[in-house]
Amino acid sequence: MTVDVQRQHLVYKGFTGPELRGVFTPDRVTIETRNGDVVAERTAPREAFASHGPDTPWDELHVLYFAGYAMWNYLTAPYLLTRPGVVVQELEPLQDTGEDWRRLRVTFPDDIATHNTEQVFYYNAAGLLRRHDYAPDVLGSPAAAHFTEKHVTESGLVFPTHRYIVPIQEDGTALPEPVLITIDLTDVSIT
Template structure:
């Protein structure tokens, strides 16, 4: 977890991979030959609106930083420069969740500078709120379910994102993003 880096095998096609770091995204062949790349990838979102089309490198940057952040939480909250404070508990359906507000340093590629993490009484992440800068800052609630263990670490393998209403409660729809992870291993 020392550096933000993620590799997507098969990204955009067989024999290709997508590489994400905060300063560079690239689509490469397995031999390392570069098919496409972009330095300062976050800058490529400047001036984008909700209907602005993305290219493959936009998608690679978004998916790269998002998944890296999702898979490293809660350890992400212990990184240098991250400021965390506990908020009032939150009631969701029949459960009471502890909430943490995190403020992230600019050097960390993430959805937004300020985010909230909700943990149940077992200490499992259940909800994560943010307003992705690259999507115009629209507030979103990211729910996490079906936690599994891999090498002693716990990962939620079913995730979905819904809009946040003005009162802070999550809308039930639309569900623009779902993520189902399989075959998690830690090396």
């Protein structure tokens, strides 16, 4: 995938087929040929989730929108938190696995496609993102804790290359299981 950090734009190479790509923007998702010919598209993609229940099947454009905004947010944080309209408030630290994590409550403006308006980011003493809590609106708002590990540095920027997401209890405690999603990045480069 290729991520543009200046605007919400992400391209997945090989999306649904080796000769295709998936292009995400907040207002439009497309599946295209390598030449840019549009095979499928959806404008106002977030609204396509409005009548969905927990058992409603997704099509390829639903997946593209969700995976597009999610990965864009994941890969641009913490830079994302400096964007206009983003409000950041420091909370009391949390101790986890023997270390104190600084917590930031972040409120996102409507023009940033993201899981939900208010989220919490957890950073360790080295300034590395370790956990990110949110409740994705498009999934019916189930609370989740997104843990990050195996940070690598590329061109002076730090990226967690292993991520996993688990449910959160009402008191904010992350459950060890089930692991809902795992993301592993194997090659990160900056251009």
